[in-house]
Amino acid sequence: MTRPAGDFPDPGTPTGAGILERRLTGLTPDAFARDVWSRTALLTRHASDFSDVFDSGAVDELLARRGLRTPFLRVAKNGAVLPESSYTSPGGVGATIADQLDDTALWRLFADGATLVLQALQRTWAPVGELCAQLGAELGHPVQANAYITPPQSQGFDDHYDVHDVFVIQIQGSKRWLVHEPVHRDPLRDQPWTGHRAAVAEAAEGPAYIDTVLEPGDVLYLPRGWLHAARAKGEVSVHLTLGVHVWTRYALAEQLAEAALAALREAPWTRATLPLGADATAEVLDGVRARLTAAVADADPAPLFHRT
Secondary structure, three states, X not given: OEEOOOOOOXXXXXXXXXXXXXXXXXXXXXXXXXXXXXXXOEEEOOOOOOOOOXXXXXXXXXXXXXXXXXXXXXXXXXXXXXXXXHOEEOOOOOOOOOOEEOHHHHHHHHHOXXXXXXXXXXXXXXXXXXXXXXXXXXXXXXXXXXXXXXXOOOXXXXXXXXXXXXXXXXXXXXXXXXXXXXXXXXXXXXXXXXHHHHHHHHHHOOOOOEEEEEOOOOEEEXXXXXXXXXXXXOOOEEEEEXXXXXXXXXXXXXXXXXXXXXXXXXXXXXXXXXXXXXXXXXXXXXXXXXXXXXXXXXXOOHHHXXXX
């Protein structure tokens, strides 16, 4: 699904629209929820000018001056994540921290074709943090951000899917994206693509749902489970990925079960020892099932859910 190109909206102009509409998709929240959210990929050309959020100067600042440590950065090349020891070192005179980023080692790896991934950027770069906070408030789902810095004609990761929704924002340079439909729709957080490696590889060989080059200001939305791979074109590419860690009905069920089990802990009958013998009797099992069902019916998962 693709929205046509248009002029950059002025990010400083108050329109009453939120981040989703004004800067990412051009769609109202109702239209996005009805036609796109968790259903299909969406490409939006010239969604916004994001120079106020992130740029190559921010990359230099974070890598060379902030004294970042792992896991705020990882490095990948041709589908493999490189060991942290290849780009970390002690922080210099007076420093006792051994895993600070070594910017000289990083740029050598980068010159050799490695992609640099600045992780949890909402914690280290304030404008990105503000964007994530506003989008998370609008969506009602937590949002975090990574930045990917890829050398020309290079690819950091092979075809894969994420277990969270993403908004890909091209910041600098250009990158070709190949997107395929899911092989495992709506994966949970403990169902990564590696559990479907063969199916992912086979699907990636077929016709792409989207085959496009993202230019600065373009935004690509992918629901969790959608396959994707990206390769930088003829210059350095910088893009932001806003990861939406969506709450699911399964997550709500987990909170409901936890609340019910917490209530059963207070009941002397359920804490009692089972009778002697190898197997629980049907009568005992029926009693446990009845009490668990009643506890679920009475449980309020809201406190646990909001705390989580």
